Amino acid sequence: MKDHVDDHEAATVTAFLQALGSRGFKGQARTSRAVRVVTATDNSIYYREPACVVEPKSTADICAALAAAAAVGLPITARGGGTGTNGQSLTGGVVLDTSRFLNRILSFDAETATVRVEPGVVLDQLNAYLKSRGFFFPPAVSTGSRATLGGMVATDASGKGSRRYGRTSDYLLSAEVVLADGSTAHVGDLPAEAPLPGGPLGTVAGLLRAELAGQAEEIARVFPVMNRGLTGYNLDELRGENGALRLTKLLAGSEGTLAVTAELELRVVRLPKCTGMAIIGYADSLVALGAVSDLLPADPEAIEFLDDVTVGLGKTTPSWPLLEPVLGAELSRCGGYLFAEVSAETPEEIDRQLAVLEAAVAAGQTPAVGIVATRDREVMGALNGLRKDAVGLMGKGNGPFKGMAFVEDAAVPPENLVAFVAGFRDVLDSHGLDYGMYGHADVGCVHVRPLMDMRLPDHRDKIRPISDAVAELAHAQGGLIWGEHGKGVRGEYVEYYFGPRLFAFLRRIKGAFDPANLLNPGKLVTAEGTDLPVDRIDAIPFRGARDQLIAGHGAYGKATECNGNGACFHWDAANEMCPSYKATRDRVQSPKGRAALFRDWLHARETDGDVQEAADALHVSLATCLSCKACTSQCPVQVDIPTLKAQFLAETEEAKRGPRDRLIRRMEGLTLLAARMPGLANASLALGQGVMARVMGLVDLPAFDRTGLTRRMQEAGARRLAPGQPLPAGVKPEQAVILLCDSFLGPFEPQVLEAAARVMIRMGYTVFHTPVLRNGKALQVRGFLGAFGKVKACAIAELQKLNATGLPLISVEPAATMLYRQDFKDMPEGLMPLSLDRFLAAHAAELPKAAGGAFRMIGHCTETSADPGNLTRWKTVFEGAGMALQTERAGCCGMAGMFGHEAEHRALSKQIFELSWASKVAEGQGRLLATGFSCRSQAERFAQVDLRHPVQALEEAFAAG
Known part of the structure; x- marks a missing residue:
């Protein structure tokens, strides 16, 4: 495993870069430790550091890169999404990454x-x-x-x-x-x-x-x-x-x-205008696969299958609450599933095709446990999401045993699939391995990922015998060890499948194109007349061998669970996953990149490597992490970079804390104090803008509400209730709630809390409100973990006192709600506050009826990524009030608490806002709502638009009616 660049390679890379520059290259060429470490992995079991990463911006740049590589004899390998499961784009030479700039x-x-x-x-x-x-x-x-x-x-x-x-x-x-x-x-x-x-x-x-x-x-x-x-x-x-x-x-x-x-x-x-899907459950996977022939006469567009292991992992995803009631109790417990899809131009034709499918299941030779047919787009989207996530879900695995990709896409003629899968099971059972299966049953392609711990030498030793056995089994059944995901280092089996005569012909073709073996050398075949061997599946360094050296780092354990599936490279700006990557398209600034750099830092600590270099690279990457926690929920294996970042800062930054960090450590307390004197506080902020920017590096801080929380709540008719204070006599618990006033809305936007109180009072509830409660969010983000622990313990104690009243605890601000859910993990059972949308949706029938109106709403990114049902619940609330609400996702607004106020991040914050939010805000025309305080602040800052919280729109409609 290469941890450094030797002198000869360094000289060759220098010569390459000089040749590149002389040819007018206008893209980026990077040789930093960080970019090489991040590019050393894909979604395979291997680790192979490149010498250099080149990111071309044009065809001319690609020409320059290949000509320069040829001039100095440096191998070059093209890379796209970086999701290869067999090391296709891993190389010790130059990586040519077309994903960053050539995407038009x-x-x-x-x-x-x-x-x-x-x-x-x-x-x-x-x-x-x-x-x-x-x-x-x-x-x-x-x-x-x-x-x-x-x-x-x-x-x-x-x-x-x-x-x-x-x-x-x-x-x-x-x-x-x-x-x-x-x-x-x-x-x-x-x-x-x-x-x-x-x-x-x-x-x-x-x-x-x-x-x-x-x-x-x-x-x-x-x-x-x-x-x-x-x-x-x-x-x-x-x-x-x-x-x-x-x-x-x-x-x-x-x-x-x-x-x-x-x-x-x-x-x-x-594109077909309509689609439909039938989900059929069977006793186990082999029974399900045997039933494929029953369904083929109905001629569906596709027949996919999942086994119970994969579905079991899928039950941990945010989509499962939507799917479970659709499947029902009996189907949810099946051991094998087939998903049959149909498409047509009309809903009536879809219904006819689904009826044909149901009849085929009923008349089939293989008994099914049950079938559910649907053309509901939301349900089909969730089912397709479950299947798409299967790759990452298998990577989540069971404890230290993760689904490993190396024999995951074998294919055989469909009529041989049952025999092949049975033989495949025998191979894995003989090695004592568990596994999950899914794939494309109608074309005989099965995805199998054995659950392994590649940090164990004896598990790494299984790669060769299992691969050889599956290659022979697939060949005997008329199929291939690679049926879908390419060959990569499995190119060593090319000669076995093609035979010596055709293999020699392939080498002649390779030699005509690339006689010096400079293009992705060692993969598939090598040029005729050269002695370069084809890569072997166990001759490339295993990522697990490297991770073995850093086993036992519990606080950073999640970093080693990143399997490289690349879900954090999501292209769509409206998706919440990793805003820093979306804005920069730099994979060093992504959850996968940061996880790789965490592993590299740990590796350096354990092997007498350059710890400072590794720590500096990690610090630079983490500096652009917004701590939005979208990766925490959207990564299939839940690699939680913000929590790892907080731990890293706690360990490495104490001696480097500057004035801004010292201010942030006390900011929540100072904020609550300043909120008592909003006029003076705002004047001080206005006069001190320059000082705050120069000395503290903070810009565009929000103004305090001049009316104040206490007065607004009094005018709304809500009563103050401090933690530990008994309920007044005569209060009916079933008709009362406690509104939690957080340190985001309380000082800066208490009108949202006021609107929430007014709406619930209109519903017939007695509303109590707390004083502003501290939550320590900024402490947690900046790595003041000791101080955060104290604030958290105090906050939990306050919630316990409030909970003792027996009244529902309602949280309005998503940042506070998600902090409770994601970072107060030692919260006693039953203490978790209800989000406002959960409470209102559960009581939608009690809402007054408004005169109508149609609105659009964007949810808070942290909340919608972890709990996409909140968008549906807000729609239910508006429908209950006789109003229409169109919900949509816009990704991150770019504020993310303090991040957007940090002077060095203002430009990136604006860039993230302009990815998706800017256009949606411009189109809003006064009807756009946003649930997040940061989101509304960002819209005001960069678009000069005052967005409202959905509860404000409800209250205004009720007041007007």
């Missing part, structure tokens, strides 16, 4: 149903663009939120629905590529009568014209007759009509070993 959709033609894209465009990004135009790109991979089109071409990716829609190569019309020498070429169909192009591509085309026909018999013998095929160097599909060469079929699946894609021309198809 260049053109779309509805008449020809074609789109041109740069290789870094993400699948879901493309489909979101196409959806409004009535089209979509069919290959559906579970990592669609971060998988790039360049990466999908590289692995010839497919996924759900491939029985009908095929693989990525079926939609690749042409590509502009850069060859190993830095020259460009156009790859498309080459008619038989067309002259050969110049350069390496002409050499390849000449070789294929001369010898491909002679290999036809061997190709027919070797290539399996199945949906997946021997993807990569797709020899069986190279010959088109009338002798044309379909060169895109050669490129697709070649994993960057032949050329680097710079632009892609893709075919797209019309």
Whole structure:
């Protein structure tokens, strides 16, 4: 495992960078320890540090990078979404990352149903663009939120629905590529009568014209007759009509070993107007797989399956509360599930197809436990989310045993699937391993991730025998060890599957493209005439061996659980996951990047490495973390970077605390004091703006409410109740509540608390309110964990006293509500306050009826990521009041408590706001609501718009009525 760059490699990298600069490269080239560590992993079991990471901004930049690499003899490997499960883009040379800057959709033609894209465009990004135009790109991979089109071409990716829609190569019309020498070429169909192009591509085309026909018999013998095929160097599909060469079929699946894609021309198809789904439960997974033949006559678009292990893990996700009532008690306990999907142009046709499916299940040879059919978009979205999350959920595993990707995408002809899975189970059982299974039953592709602890040497020793056994089993059943996720280091099995004759032909093709083995060397095949070996599955350093050295660090244990699935690289700005990554597209500034740097810091401490260098790199990365905690809930394995950050700051920053940190340590108490004198406090803030910015590094601090909490609550008719104070005589507990006044709304926006009190009084409740309660949020974020512990203990004691009244405790501000839920983990059972939306939704029938009105609302990012049901509950509340509410997600507003007020982060805070919030605020036209105090502050700061809390809109409507 490489922890440093040796002198020879450093000299080569320096020469490469000089050559790069001389060729007019305008992208970024980085050699820092941080970027190399972050790029050393993907979603595989391996760890391989590159020498340099290059991020091109244009085709010319790619040409410059490849030409420079060729000039100094430095290997170069293209990287897309970084989600490969087999080390496809891991290298000791240069990583060429197209995801950061080359992510534009260049053109779309509805008449020809074609789109041109740069290789870094993400699948879901493309489909979101196409959806409004009535089209979509069919290959559906579970990592669609971060998988790039360049990466999908590289692995010839497919996924759900491939029985009908095929693989990525079926939609690749042409590509502009850069060859190993830095020259460009156009790859498309080459008619038989067309002259050969110049350069390496002409050499390849000449070789294929001369010898491909002679290999036809061997190709027919070797290539399996199945949906997946021997993807990569797709020899069986190279010959088109009338002798044309379909060169895109050669490129697709070649994993960057032949050329680097710079632009892609893709075919797209019309989007069906309606969809439906049937969920069928069976006794166990083998029974479910055996039932696939029962469903095929109904011709669904796709048949997926999940086993009970995977669904059991899915029950820990935020989507499960929506799914459980849909499935019901009996189906929720099944041991195997099939998900059959249909599509059509009308709801009536969907209903007909679902009825055909239900009849097929009833008449099938295999008994089902039950079936639920639906065309509810929300339910189908949750079910699809469960399936998409299966990869990450298996990574969550069981304690130290995590689902490991190395034999996870084998495929066989569907009629052999039951026998194959039974044999697969026998292999894993013989090694004493548990596992989960899911996949594409209709095309015989099964995803299996054995639960292993790769920090254990004996578990690492199982990789070879299990892989060899599965390769032989799949071959015996007419299939492949790789059916969907590409080959990567499993390229060592290429010769076994292709046979010596075709393998030699592949080496000749590789040699024509890349005679010096500079493009992703060691993967799939190596050039004829060279002695470079193909990588072996157990000769690349295992990530687990590195993690073994840092085992036992309980406070940072979650960092080692990051499996590289890349969910934090989500492309959509309206998604809450990691705003710092979305704004910068720098993977060092992502949860995965930060987890990798945590591991590197721990590794340096245990191995006498450069601890200070590792700590500095980690500190720089953590500085842009907003502590929004979206990763805590949206990461499939719940890697909680803000909590790790707080621990790191507590351990490393005490001696470095400056004036701002010392102020923040006392800020909550000072805030409560200043709120008693709002006029003086505001005047002091106005006069001291320059000092606060220069000395404390704080800008745009909010003004205190001049009316004050006490007066507003008195005018609303609410009564003050301090913790420990008994309830007044005559209060009916069933008709009374306690409103918790937090240190965000209480001093700065008590009008929201006032509106909440007025609404609940209108509902017939006696409302008591607390004084402003301290919660210590800023202390926790900044790593003052000792002080936070004291504030937390005091807060819990106050809540216990209030809870002793027997009245519901209602929390309004999402930041405070989520702090209770996520960071007061030692809260006694039954003490957790209710969020306002939970209380109002449960009592929606008691709401007064308003004159109507339609509103839009954006939820607070921390809350919507951990509890997406809060959006639905607010809709229920407005419907109960006779009003309409359209809820939407906008990601992070960029404020995140103190982060947006820190002078050095103001620009990034604004950049994050402009990703999604700015346009939604501009479109709001007075009807846009926001639940978060930070969100409303940010809209006022950067858009000069005063947003209201939804409870304010309710109260104003009630007052007007």
